[in-house]
Amino acid sequence: MLNDVASVTLSTALSALAARQRVSANNIANLETPNFRAGQVSFEDNLRRAVEAGEPAQAAVTLTTSTAPAGINGNNVSLDTETLIDQKTALQYRLLSGAMSSKFGLIDTVLKG
């Protein structure tokens, strides 16, 4: 049940967003750590291609290191960028989990009449 393209895409994206939240939290925690380089999670392009290929579960979530210029202590975490990533990720997580709930809701409606 619920193994259609939309449901699998949603659950894949939710996992990726959770990973992005963890990485963002780690970046903010290391705001002042010397020589720390910010991590970045990307999955959107992979997921888009995977959906087009009809295999959304196969979409890879990649973790890369930010190439942004570093400060005096060799750290390149930008607090404003991280805060925005955090906010956007939280919003998208909320949107997608709501989408998942509404798909469950449809089944619930049909079952209970």
Next chain:
Amino acid sequence: MTLSAIGAISAALPSFTPRTSDVTGLDGPGPAAASTSSGFAAMLEKGITAVESAQSKADGLAVHAATGDLTDIHDYTIAATQAALVTQLATTIRTKGVDAFNQIMGMQA
């Protein structure tokens, strides 16, 4: 503002209502009952098509939201709400139809 998918179902409703009155008004010649069942079946089919199209529209937008390509969030949330409402409407009509059938069966027994 129009809910097009709901409109598709409700468009079928007026043609249904006069026929039920036909049934209650008549002492049951066969052809009238037959046309009623085909009318209800057609309406249900039309309703299911509307449900399917509303759900697939919402699914498509949900995939766009997942891949980060959804520009207008409300496009998805409105489509999802429409899909939920159309599904509820179709389920209600199905339940009522089955109830009516059961009632008619009970009358024969």
Next chain:
Amino acid sequence: MSIFSAISTSGTGLSTFRTWIDVIANNMANLNTVKPTSEPAFQAQYVQAQDIAGRADGIGAGVGITALPASSAEGRLSYQPNNPLADAKGYVRLPDIDMAEQMGNLIMAQRAFQANAAVVDRARDTYLDAINIGKNR
């Protein structure tokens, strides 16, 4: 143009104005940086920004820093014979930084940062409202 584009657009503003504040901080820190007359003075930096095009519907995608132009290397000469960096005539080179101008820029940069942060907040509330459509049935 992708999801939550208003937040991304304001984000470019936040980064730009934060960089501007960083640049002003550096200029202010070097307000009294003395150089011998044989060397160029500390050069105050300015921020050159440009709008980012790139959305299909014609709405701009924010702002980006294109260059950090430096002010004149000539600076101003100051007579400080006791300064170890002074030349034979007793002159040293000081940067030509107008503190009032820098302070004015600092206030502008700070207010602009706050304005962009406010846009992020409002945009977030708006997106939340859009997400909650149909939830309170």
